[in-house]
Amino acid sequence: MFENNKLTKLLGIKYPIIQGGMAGVSESVLTAAVSNAGGLGIIGSGFASPKWLDEEIKKTKALTDKPFAVNLLMQNPAVPELIKTIIENKVPVVFTGGGNPLTILPYLKKAGIKVIAVVPTVRLAKKMEDNGIDGVVVEGMESGGHIGENSTFCLVPQAKQLIKTIPLIAAGGIYNGQTFASAMILGADGVQIGTRFMASTECQIHENYKKAIINATDEDVTVIARFTGHPIRLIKNKLSESVKKTEEKNPFPEEIKSERFAGAKGGENIDAFPLLAGISAGGIKEIKPCKEIIEEIVNDAEKILKESEKLLQ
Amino acid sequence: MLYNKKQIKNIIPYQEPFLWVDEVESIEGDTIIGYKQTDPKDEYFKGHFVDFPIMPGVLVVEGIAQTGTILLREKMGKDHKNKHLLAYQVRSAFFYEIILPGDKIKYKVKMVGMYQDKIANFVGEAFVGENKKCEVRFSVAILTKDELNKKAKEVKGEKEEKKGWFNLPSLKIGEKFSKLPIIQGGMAVRVSLHNLAGNVAKEGGIGIIAISGMTDPQEVRDEIRKAREISQGNGLIGVNIMGVIGKFKELLTAAVEEKIDIIIQGAGFRTDTFEIAKKRNVPVFAMASSANVAKKAEDAGAAGVIIEGCKAGGHLGFPKGHPFVETIDIIKDTVKKVKIPVIAAGGVFNGKDIVEMLKAGAKGVQMATRFVATEECDANQKFKDAYLNAKKEDIAIIHSPVGLPGRAIKTPFVQKIINKTTPKPDPKECVGCIGPVCDRTYCILKTLENARKGDLENGLVFAGANAWKINQMTTVKKLLDELVSEANQILKDNPITQ
Numbered sequence: 001m002f003e004n005n006k007l008t009k010l011l012g013i014k015y016p017i018i019q020g021g022m023a024g025v026s027e028s029v030l031t032a033a034v035s036n037a038g039g040l041g042i043i044g045s046g047f048a049s050p051k052w053l054d055e056e057i058k059k060t061k062a063l064t065d066k067p068f069a070v071n072l073l074m075q076n077p078a079v080p081e082l083i084k085t086i087i088e089n090k091v092p093v094v095f096t097g098g099g100n101p102l103t104i105l106p107y108l109k110k111a112g113i114k115v116i117a118v119v120p121t122v123r124l125a126k127k128m129e130d131n132g133i134d135g136v137v138v139e140g141m142e143s144g145g146h147i148g149e150n151s152t153f154c155l156v157p158q159a160k161q162l163i164k165t166i167p168l169i170a171a172g173g174i175y176n177g178q179t180f181a182s183a184m185i186l187g188a189d190g191v192q193i194g195t196r197f198m199a200s201t202e203c204q205i206h207e208n209y210k211k212a213i214i215n216a217t218d219e220d221v222t223v224i225a226r227f228t229g230h231p232i233r234l235i236k237n238k239l240s241e242s243v244k245k246t247e248e249k250n251p252f253p254e255e256i257k258s259e260r261f262a263g264a265k266g267g268e269n270i271d272a273f274p275l276l277a278g279i280s281a282g283g284i285k286e287i288k289p290c291k292e293i294i295e296e297i298v299n300d301a302e303k304i305l306k307e308s309e310k311l312l313q
Numbered sequence: 314m315l316y317n318k319k320q321i322k323n324i325i326p327y328q329e330p331f332l333w334v335d336e337v338e339s340i341e342g343d344t345i346i347g348y349k350q351t352d353p354k355d356e357y358f359k360g361h362f363v364d365f366p367i368m369p370g371v372l373v374v375e376g377i378a379q380t381g382t383i384l385l386r387e388k389m390g391k392d393h394k395n396k397h398l399l400a401y402q403v404r405s406a407f408f409y410e411i412i413l414p415g416d417k418i419k420y421k422v423k424m425v426g427m428y429q430d431k432i433a434n435f436v437g438e439a440f441v442g443e444n445k446k447c448e449v450r451f452s453v454a455i456l457t458k459d460e461l462n463k464k465a466k467e468v469k470g471e472k473e474e475k476k477g478w479f480n481l482p483s484l485k486i487g488e489k490f491s492k493l494p495i496i497q498g499g500m501a502v503r504v505s506l507h508n509l510a511g512n513v514a515k516e517g518g519i520g521i522i523a524i525s526g527m528t529d530p531q532e533v534r535d536e537i538r539k540a541r542e543i544s545q546g547n548g549l550i551g552v553n554i555m556g557v558i559g560k561f562k563e564l565l566t567a568a569v570e571e572k573i574d575i576i577i578q579g580a581g582f583r584t585d586t587f588e589i590a591k592k593r594n595v596p597v598f599a600m601a602s603s604a605n606v607a608k609k610a611e612d613a614g615a616a617g618v619i620i621e622g623c624k625a626g627g628h629l630g631f632p633k634g635h636p637f638v639e640t641i642d643i644i645k646d647t648v649k650k651v652k653i654p655v656i657a658a659g660g661v662f663n664g665k666d667i668v669e670m671l672k673a674g675a676k677g678v679q680m681a682t683r684f685v686a687t688e689e690c691d692a693n694q695k696f697k698d699a700y701l702n703a704k705k706e707d708i709a710i711i712h713s714p715v716g717l718p719g720r721a722i723k724t725p726f727v728q729k730i731i732n733k734t735t736p737k738p739d740p741k742e743c744v745g746c747i748g749p750v751c752d753r754t755y756c757i758l759k760t761l762e763n764a765r766k767g768d769l770e771n772g773l774v775f776a777g778a779n780a781w782k783i784n785q786m787t788t789v790k791k792l793l794d795e796l797v798s799e800a801n802q803i804l805k806d807n808p809i810t811q
Contacts (some may be wrong), residue, residue, distance in 0.1 A: 248407035252434045254426040
């Protein structure tokens with residue numbers, strides 16, 4: 001299975017399933033669990049310090065001998081030092097988000113590190129391919145946290161028309177066998193999954209956060225801070241509703257303190273922190289180990305794809 | 314209390330009746346708290362509303378904004394006195410409950426952001442007691458006083474530019490355009506010939522050759538050709554001819570055949586002017602000294618009319634029984650009655666006068682006197698010196714044999730006219746220059762010719778009422794440059810908006 005898949009071949013993994021880098025959420029335990037299960041785990045470094053990243057990489061390495069990656073938030077002023085840490089620790093893959101990765105590409109390439117960029121539009125996806133990036137994630141606005149404008153359903157086939165050489169990875173709204181299979185049919189070589197892995201046994205977020213995800217329906221997921229130009233998708237709680245109330249008054253962007261909506265593990269009181277999550281939360285009903293999540297997705301997809309001929313009858 | 318009303322007035326540039334905060338309780342960090350005590354007797358309650366007085370929402374917003382600017386000015390430090398704070402944005406305003414006459418309004422205003430010391434963002438609230446009445450989000454722009462003055466000029470300029478002239482406009486003569494709306498008045502006899510007219514045209518004006526007093530059509534042709542040579546194709550060249558002169562048809566036909574750009578016809582209105590002019594499609598501008606005559610000229614087919622008021626030089630269009638009228642008054646009257654372009658003449662001396670005439674509705678001006686004291690003027694230097702030396706009391710109104718009053722400089726000959734001791738014209742020498750209208754008190758042709766040749770003993774030096782103001786020689790170019798720059802200087806700030 002997946003012997004001829006561009007993504008599995010590029011990364012040396014079993015399944016073309018990537019656990020999305022989630023700042024403040026995905027760290028060594030989750031990353032190692034996903035990699036051990038045959039996918040690719042990613043440490044989300046967000047605005048973290050080089051020291052934190054160094055520790056998490058070392059912990060991950062202690063938990064797995066499989067490939068894993070680090071996600072770099074390009075807005076983090078510490079990016080140059082984080083790159084040093086990544087190179088020193090011989091991390092095989094770097095994912096980038098929230099900015100242009102082409103400036104750092106030469107340094108990572110020189111160190112033999114594969115670079116995959118997360119982008120929100122077809123144009124940027126093509127630009128990445130043209131500039132020597134190894135793979136590209138097109139992320140639809142179904143995803144959690146900071147989102148773009150396009151949907152996965154439209155992004156993937158449109159990007160596929162232009163992306164010919166490097167692996168194309170679909171992200172946003174993928175969480176089970178059906179959505180994984182659909183993404184492959186839309187033209188993706190693999191998928192990046194975030195929210196589903198938050199509701200995993202290994203994810204280190206608070207149990208109440210996980211419960212909020214499995215209890216959420218599609219209507220419980222909303223978007224705030226659209227007017228700032230940096231919209232955020234999350235599960236409704238008192239915090240999000242208070243922001244919405246302020247938004248009705250056409251506030252100044254500085255009144256919505258975006259640092260209050262950075263990813264976090266959360267705590268007992270689910271109204272006290274932002275419950276970043278994708279729309280897929282509405283379809284996630286059980287907390288499971290990453291291995292089970294991945295195998296279920298792959299097995300269900302296999303079944304669906306094999307039976308798909310019936311759709312034409 | 315942190316500040317009372319008097320102290321507030323020292324901080325922000327407001328006062329009654331537009332001060333909407335009368336007490337500041339505190340400023341802590343980015344938040345200010347102030348008050349406004351309303352009084353049921355306050356003027357605005359009478360009109361808001363007639364049947365139910367409540368505090369107008371806009372005034373609550375204003376009060377919040379004024380309170381916010383106290384905070385901002387405190388934060389700006391000493392320098393704030395050099396700055397203006399302007400309303401930039403009211404992002405949102407909510408009015409939750411009404412405020413009644415007599416309520417004491419509490420303002421709580423927080424500055425939430427400041428961008429490059431140019432824009433400050435505020436969230437303000439108004440309370441009465443514990444009840445929130447209003448919540449406003451607004452931005453204030455910070456400008457230096459210089460910036461604001463510049464902006465004010467820009468705004469003013471932009472608005473007026475669409476409908477006004479900030480420079481001297483061009484003047485349409487028939488199908489052609491003259492760069493400058495300035496006609497050099499024709500001066501007979503032989504004072505304005507090819508040199509003056511050609512140089513005026515060369516500098517973008519309209520040069521006029523006075524052909525009255527000539528008898529040979531060839532002279533007319535030669536003058537026009539020479540003038541054209543000087544002008545090098547610039548400007549426009551025309552002729553001025555009196556309607557009463559003897560060889561009118563021959564002279565004018567010669568000029569028309571030379572394809573002059575404009576005919577100016579005065580002293581004796583006649584319709585054959587238009588017939589002759591029509592052959593070469595030359596526009597005719599008629600001289601007039603009243604709106605009624607101007608209207609008649611328009612009806613007869615004149616392309617324009619030159620209104621000559623009582624300050625002109627030479628023959629004046631105010632025969633016995635007609636009171637002298639100032640140019641500007643006739644202009645104002647005429648522009649109401651005719652549609653053709655109206656040109657102002659008589660006493661126009663400088664750029665200020667030009668602007669005044671254009672603002673009164675004239676499309677251009679005709680000036681003669683000032684062109685006499687130019688190097689290029691075709692008269693003898695003694696003639697020009699008479700202008701330079703003349704004092705105010707040296708300008709006189711005399712009787713002319715054509716039956717009209719005339720304005721001239723008091724030369725020895727003028728004294729003879731006044732004393733009625735002028736020699737009677739010799740019938741043998743009379744060429745019948747003005748035909749039967751001549752009253753033969755003296756020979757106007759001969760005396761004008763004498764003067765232009767420099768014989769002031771026996772010559773009549775015609776001049777406008779302002780001739781005494783001229784003290785030095787100049788050139789046509791310098792004179793026109795001076796007039797244009799004077800006019801444009803005024804128009805820059807006070808454009809013509811007609």
